[in-house]
Every structure is written in C-alpha cells, then in structure tokens.
Amino acid sequence: MAAVALSKPSTAKATRSGKWSPWLFALPALVVYVAFLVYPAVSSLWFSLTDWDGLSATYNFVGLDNYFKLPTDPVVLTAVRNNVIWTVVTIAVPTVIGLGLAIALNGKVHGKPILRLIFYTPAVLPLVSIASIWGWLYNPQYGAINSFLRLIGLDGLAQPWLGQDSTALWAVMVPAIWLRTGFPMLLYLAALQGIPNELYEAATVDGASRWQQFWHVTMPSLRPAHYIVLALSLIDSFKVFDMIYAMTYGGPGTATQVMGTWMYANVFQYYQAGYGTAIAVVITVVAVAVGIPYVRSQTREAS
Amino acid sequence: MTSIAPVRVDAPVVPSEPEPVSQPPKGRKGLVITLVLLVAALFWISPLVLLVITAARPLSDFIGNGPLSWPDQFTWTNFKDAWGIGNFATTYRNSALLALMKVPLGVLISAMLGFALAKLRMKFRRTVMFTVFLGLTIPIYITIVPVFIMMRQAGATDSLFGLLGPYLAFGIPFEVLVLQSFFRQIPDEIFEAAKVDGAGDWRIFFTIVLPLSTPALVTVAILDAVATWNEFLFALILLNSDAHKTIPVGLLNFQGQFANNNTGLAAGILIAVVPILIAYTLLQRWIVGGLTAGATKG
Numbered sequence: 253m254a255a256v257a258l259s260k261p262s263t264a265k266a267t268r269s270g271k272w273s274p275w276l277f278a279l280p281a282l283v284v285y286v287a288f289l290v291y292p293a294v295s296s297l298w299f300s301l302t303d304w305d306g307l308s309a310t311y312n313f314v315g316l317d318n319y320f321k322l323p324t325d326p327v328v329l330t331a332v333r334n335n336v337i338w339t340v341v342t343i344a345v346p347t348v349i350g351l352g353l354a355i356a357l358n359g360k361v362h363g364k365p366i367l368r369l370i371f372y373t374p375a376v377l378p379l380v381s382i383a384s385i386w387g388w389l390y391n392p393q394y395g396a397i398n399s400f401l402r403l404i405g406l407d408g409l410a411q412p413w414l415g416q417d418s419t420a421l422w423a424v425m426v427p428a429i430w431l432r433t434g435f436p437m438l439l440y441l442a443a444l445q446g447i448p449n450e451l452y453e454a455a456t457v458d459g460a461s462r463w464q465q466f467w468h469v470t471m472p473s474l475r476p477a478h479y480i481v482l483a484l485s486l487i488d489s490f491k492v493f494d495m496i497y498a499m500t501y502g503g504p505g506t507a508t509q510v511m512g513t514w515m516y517a518n519v520f521q522y523y524q525a526g527y528g529t530a531i532a533v534v535i536t537v538v539a540v541a542v543g544i545p546y547v548r549s550q551t552r553e554a555s
Numbered sequence: 556m557t558s559i560a561p562v563r564v565d566a567p568v569v570p571s572e573p574e575p576v577s578q579p580p581k582g583r584k585g586l587v588i589t590l591v592l593l594v595a596a597l598f599w600i601s602p603l604v605l606l607v608i609t610a611a612r613p614l615s616d617f618i619g620n621g622p623l624s625w626p627d628q629f630t631w632t633n634f635k636d637a638w639g640i641g642n643f644a645t646t647y648r649n650s651a652l653l654a655l656m657k658v659p660l661g662v663l664i665s666a667m668l669g670f671a672l673a674k675l676r677m678k679f680r681r682t683v684m685f686t687v688f689l690g691l692t693i694p695i696y697i698t699i700v701p702v703f704i705m706m707r708q709a710g711a712t713d714s715l716f717g718l719l720g721p722y723l724a725f726g727i728p729f730e731v732l733v734l735q736s737f738f739r740q741i742p743d744e745i746f747e748a749a750k751v752d753g754a755g756d757w758r759i760f761f762t763i764v765l766p767l768s769t770p771a772l773v774t775v776a777i778l779d780a781v782a783t784w785n786e787f788l789f790a791l792i793l794l795n796s797d798a799h800k801t802i803p804v805g806l807l808n809f810q811g812q813f814a815n816n817n818t819g820l821a822a823g824i825l826i827a828v829v830p831i832l833i834a835y836t837l838l839q840r841w842i843v844g845g846l847t848a849g850a851t852k853g
Contacts, residue, residue, distance in 0.1 A: 273756055274675035278683065281668035281727050288724035289690055292701035299700055306700070356592055360585030363593075369839055370596040373603070376835045376842070377828050378785035380803040384810050384824045385602050394817050396605055396622045403623060430599075438846055491694040494787045498807055512696045519700055520792070529700050536697040543692030550732060551685045 306525030350436030372434035383498035774845030
C-alpha cells in the first residue's frame with residue numbers, strides 16, 4: 253500500500269539526545285512553515301470578519317456579515333456548483349482513463365517506457381502553459397479543434413468553446429483531465445505490477461473469465477492505490493485556480509468562476525478583501541475537512 | 556503547488572517491468588494493444604506536436620493553409636520574436652534563480668525536520684507531524700491576503716526574495732512527509748554504532764543520514780524544482796515589474812500580447828515549456844520512481 257504501507261515502526265529511538273536538540277533540527281522548517289503558511293491562513297480568519305477593502309489603513313469588525321452575504325451572492329452559488337462539477341469530473345475521468353491505460357500498459361505491450369513517458373508529460377507542464385496551449389487550440393477561428401471539425405465536415409459543431417456559457421466550463425475541464433490522467437496511470441501501473449501472478453493463475457484454474465478476474469482479483473488488489481488516488485485528487489481539486497484564471501478569468505460573464513477565482517476577483521479587482529477572504533475560508537475549511545482522514549492515516553503510519 | 560503524491564520513496568529505481576512469466580509471450584494480441592496505445596499516445600501528445608509545427612512556420616503559411624496542414628516552409632523567426640517580446644531572457648533567469656535558492660534550502664530544512672520526526676526523541680512529535688502534513692490540504696489562496704500585507708510591510712513585494720518564504724512553506728509538508736518516511740527505514744543499529752563512536756546528532760545527520768538518503772533527496776528536489784518552476788499565484792500577486800517576473804507570469808502577459816499571432820504564441824509557449832520537458836525526459840526515472848515507489852509495495 254503506497255503511503256500507508258509497510259510500517260515497520262522503529263520502537264527504539266536511535267539517538268538519546270538532550271530534550272532540546274531535536275527542536276534545533278525541527279525549528280528552521282517549523283518557523284518558515286508557521287510564518288508563511290499557518291499564520292497567514294489563520295489571520296485570514298480574522299480578515300474574513302472585517303469589511304476591509306484591501307487598501308485602506310483602517311477597517312471595521314463586522315462579525316459574520318461576510319458569511320451571511322455568501323448565500324445571497326449569485327456568483328458564489330455558481331462557483332460552488334462549478335467547484336462540485338470540477339471535483340467530480342476531474343477526479344472520475346482521469347482515474348478511469350488512468351486505470352484503463354495502466355491495465356493496457358501492464359499487458360504485453362512494446363515500448364512501454366515511451367508510452368508511459370508520453371501519457372505523463374502534461375502533468376509536468378506549468379498550468380499556465382497548459383492554459384495557453386488549450387486556449388490556442390480552442391481559438392474559434394484558427395484553433396485546431398474547430399479546424400478539425402470543419403475538416404471532417406462537422407462545421408456545425410465548430411463553436412467558440414471558451415466564449416459561451418454552455419461550453420466554457422467543460423472546455424476548461426478537458427485540459428485538466430489531460431493533465432491529471434498521468435498520475436493515476438503511474439500509480440495504478442506500479443500497483444498492478446505488485447499483484448502476484450499466482451492470484452490470476454488461481455483464478456484461471458477456477459474458470460474465472462477476464463472480466464471476473466478484473467472485478468475479483470485486480471480491483472480488490474488495487475484498493476490501496478484507489479485510496480491514494482482519490483485522497484490526493486480530492487485535496488488537489490479544491491485548489492483549482494491557475495487553470496481557470498489563465499484560460500477564462502472566470503468568464504464568460506461568471507460562467508466558469510470557482511471559489512478560488514471569485515475570491516481573487518473580490519480581493520484584487522473589487523477591493524472587497526474581507527468578503528473575498530470569507531470565500532477562501534469556506535472552501536479551505538471544506539478542503540481541510542476532506543483531507544483530514546488522509547493526513548491522519550499518514551501520521552498514524554509514521555508512528 | 557502541483558499535485559504531487561506524498562508517497563514513500565524507497566529507492567528511485569525505475570519500477571521494474573518484469574514480463575509476466577506465466578503469460579504467453581508477446582503475440583498478435585500484444586501487437587494490437589501496442590497499436591491502439593500508440594494511436595492513443597499520438598492523440599494525447601498531439602497538442603504539443605501541433606505546437607511545435609506551428610511555432611516553426613511563418614504566420615502567413617499558418618493562416619493560408621490552416622492549423623492542421625503541413626507547413627510549406629519552416630522558419631526560426633517566431634522563436635526570435637517571441638524570445639525578445641516575451642522577455643524570456645529575464646523570466647528564465649528569475650525562475651532559475653528562484654529554484655536555485657529555494658530547492659536546496661527547502662530540501663535541507665525539510666530533511667532536518669524529517670530527521671527529528673523520524674529518529675529523534677521529540678516531544679509533541681505526533682502533533683507537529685499532523686500540523687505539518689495538514690499543510691498539504693491548504694489552498695494557496697487562503698494565504699494570499701495576509702502574505703501580500705506581510706510582504707508589503709517588509710518591502711519584499713516585487714522581489715524574488717519575497718517569494719522565497721511562501722514557496723518554502725508550501726513545499727515543506729510534502730518534502731517532510733516523503734523524507735521522514737525514508738529516514739524511518741534506515742536501521743537504528745547504524746545510529747547506535749555511530750553513537751558509540753562518539754558522533755552527535757548533527758554529525759549523524761550530515762555524515763550518515765543525508766548520504767544514505769541521496770535517492771530520496773534527489774527525487775524530492777526534482778519534484779520541488781518542478782513545482783517551484785510552475786508556481787503561479789504567489790508570483791502573480793507579489794511581482795509587478797517585468798524585470799522580476801517568473802516564467803508562468805511572463806507567459807500569461809505574453810499570451811495577451813500575442814493573441815492574434817498564433818505562430819508567435821506557439822513559439823512563446825514552447826520556449827516556456829522546453830526546459831521542463833527536457834528535464835522531465837532526462838530525469839523521468841527519478842520522478843516516476845519517486846511518485847510510485849510506494850505503490851509497488853502492494
């Protein structure tokens with residue numbers, strides 16, 4: 253099991269140092285971590301209770317007003333809906349494609365390393381460059397996608413993919429899928445290679461079909477990999493910002509706003525830093541709550 | 556930063572691909588699967604292939620013949636134009652400088668914390684661990700308002716140094732998670748022997764732990780460098796002047812300027828991603844091994 257496996261806890265601590273010596277090792281990283289991650293995250297809680305505009309020297313404490321305002325903001329409702337769609341689609345589709353690719357690559361295939369290299373390539377590119385590449389492919393007039401549709405006679409399907417409400421969100425999710433398929437593929441491929449062949453041999457002897465083998469041997473053996481893929485994809489999906497910012501800036505109108513981009517717009521464009529921070533707090537609380545089981549499993553394993 | 560998997564790194568070996576002994580050798584069926592996968596791979600990589608072709612043709616050729624045609628002629632001018640107008644000499648230097656400062660420092664302090672968590676008797680170890688790992692779930696945007704204020708007060712906006720702190724902080728959870736789990740596997744006997752010889756914690760850390768952990772350190776450093784090179788949001792809010800921009804922010808500006816010049820835009824995107832593509836191709840065994848080493852354990 254990937255991150256939760258093979259815990260051989262070393263009971264005897266190697267070194268019996270002074271009480272404070274370990275802290276000398278821990279301190280530099282902890283200071284940086286607290287100063288630039290914990291402290292800002294916590295002080296955002298404070299800003300979310302104010303009416304600060306982001307510029308003035310002063311601001312007022314307004315209690316939970318910003319939070320009460322959230323449900324009445326139509327863009328927040330759009331953003332929440334988009335975040336949910338984003339999470340479901342950009343987890344489910346890459347996981348299924350990644351698993352399929354892994355199973356195919358795990359078979360009797362030539363040129364496995366190169367194929368694996370190709371499928372994982374999008375995952376190492378900067379999100380902004382992926383946004384640029386796809387923005388360019390989606391170009392209504394000179395983009396490759398519409399050109400291809402015209403080439404095969406489907407002129408009617410050619411459309412401004414990023415420029416209309418009905419397709420924009422889906423058009424942004426396609427590159428996200430492109431980018432996020434590589435990781436589950438790698439993980440599943442590695443996990444598949446760890447399944448002992450004897451299991452399949454036994455299943456074959458018992459007369460199990462390929463399909464039955466998949467459901468009764470492969471899938472149960474992949475459970476640890478499923479867990480890791482799901483946990484990390486979930487954690488990742490709440491962070492969505494770069495791609496949408498760089499591709500559509502939340503538009504057209506507010507069609508592709510997610511909580512992260514709407515927060516940014518409120519802080520840096522509408523000068524409602526207090527309100528924007530409240531948006532960020534809400535999504536962060538959800539992200540942390542969802543991530544806690546995974547974090548706990550990592551902490552437990554290590555002890 | 557980017558999605559990287561905090562899994563256990565044991566050794567950055569290329570996940571070995573043993574041919575299943577019991578299955579029949581590669582036959583016609585293997586060939587069919589290979590062919591299907593090859594077509595899928597071509598389709599998968601086609602955006603990048605198209606990008607290369609477009610970047611290497613004149614704009615008139617692109618507009619005249621359409622984006623999917625084979626170019627009548629090839630040219631380097633797109634790259635020359637994009638390099639100059641996109642300010643890539645500057646953004647390259649900035650991104651490289653930042654990675655050179657950030658990655659070694661981040662790996663070192665994370666390794667120190669990881670060592671303390673894995674091998675030293677530390678009070679509140681579980682609490683520290685939980686708090687640090689929880690950082691994996693925190694989106695960057697929750698911190699941008701306070702970080703922005705902090706940097707403005709410190710006069711560190713529009714400076715690469717202002718990015719250093721936030722970059723380090725957001726890299727720490729993943730690096731510590733991977734490194735401490737690697738350190739944990741080093742047998743305690745080695746430490747005990749060193750102790751008998753009179754070595755202190757620091758000497759043990761620098762002369763035993765770090766050398767023994769080179770594979771994990773390299774993997775973490777590479778993944779961290781990729782994440783640093785690609786980071787966008789902090790750079791977007793903290794850097795204003797062109798002289799200080801990093802590659803992702805520079806590329807975004809460039810994209811706006813070249814909206815109507817498809818071949819120039821393609822060249823610019825390519826310039827921005829080529830180093831990372833080369834690095835990835837050369838170092839992929841470390842990346843793949845690091846991301847998946849744990850999963851092979853079953």
